[in-house]
Amino acid sequence: MLRRQAYKFRIEPTGEQQRKLRQFAGACRFVFNKALAVQQVNREEGGKYIGYVAMAKYLTAWRNGDETPWLKDAPVHPLQHALKDLDRAYQNFFAQRADFPRFKKRGQRDSFRYPDPKQIKLDQGNSRINLPKLGWLRYRNSRQVLGTLKNVTVSLSAGHWYVSIQTEREVAVPLHAAPLAVGIDLGVVRFATLWDGERETVLEPLNTFARHQHRLAKAQRQMARKTKFSSNWKKAKARVQRIQRQIANARADYLHKATTAISKSHALVIVEDLQVASMTRSASGTAEQPGSRVRQKAGLNRSILDQGWGEFRRQLDYKLAWRGGWLVAVPPQNTSRTCPCCGHVSADNRQTQARFECVGCGYENNADVVGAINILRAGHARLAESANAE
Structure with a gap:
């Protein structure tokens, strides 16, 4: 290999x-x-x-x-x-x-x-x-x-x-030491919710940008008040760049530690095939057709990008391959709206951001856990289909 x-x-x-x-x-x-x-x-x-x-x-x-x-x-x-x-x-x-x-x-x-x-x-x-x-x-x-x-x-x-x-x-073709599967539901309130078929594991978000947002905004305002390309402007720009680098380094460190731990403990990791670029598209619209709730959407976009979902998936992909594991991506539609008990699909099943209650059978759980359960099942189903096709 x-x-x-x-x-x-x-x-x-x-x-x-x-x-x-x-x-x-x-x-x-x-x-x-x-x-x-x-x-x-x-x-x-x-x-x-x-x-x-x-x-x-x-x-x-x-x-x-x-x-x-x-x-x-x-x-x-x-x-x-x-x-x-x-x-x-x-x-x-x-x-x-x-x-x-x-x-x-x-x-x-x-x-x-x-x-x-x-x-x-x-x-x-x-x-x-x-x-x-x-x-x-x-x-x-x-x-x-x-x-x-x-x-x-x-x-x-x-x-x-x-x-x-x-x-x-x-290198020799690796054989993973821990043949376990896990489904991962990504979010903003919870960075990642893992379900391996028996128990859940929650990774809390680091929110690197949110923690340094005010300090970065202050440094950017100070730079804006300086004469462009002057010595003081260059010093202020260097200060802004240092803060941005600190944010990026902290996020990268967190993602590397999380993906390394997951790739070591699980041979099969199943995630949602999220289209982050589409999810974070601006809601401002055009002059003829202006968007609605632009500020709320902008805040949500910042929170999503702050998590680094795309980099999380990229790191999982190559680290699992290095250890003999696999990464499987499944469609994200209705993963948190489908009841894992009776299979009923409805938007009403998700009462709030965190609460899931099936209107069909009354099953209750955290919505992110439900999403991880359905992601794990969808991954197994996709692998079974591929095996049957071969």
């Missing part, structure tokens, strides 16, 4: 290396935006989509031209990978998996990638890594990097630079 894994470390660049890191990230952003502009002009003129191979010739002309000779100062492979990122964005748009590609802005997700492992040297004993045109970079070595190095991504987050080292290695 081939396992691909990424190891992320914070690096400690020198002043000259920081200048080059920003220069390389800016060059990749410039190439991405310029290529996107070329694609848009070509489309307006009725031309066909320009693929990566043809677009790479534009990059050669830009690097050798008189207008942008400074592109030669950046390593060529990250520039080429910026074109591949644009090509992938277009393919996702054509397949209706994402919106139309947008121009990148300075200071937002600055990053670039070295795709050729032959140009990268990793010295774990001395906690350093050598990257083209940057030299040796010190990094905070917190764990051993296992496997064959495939590529390295350098990114900027809240004023700090990081390297993400992707590796791959062959």
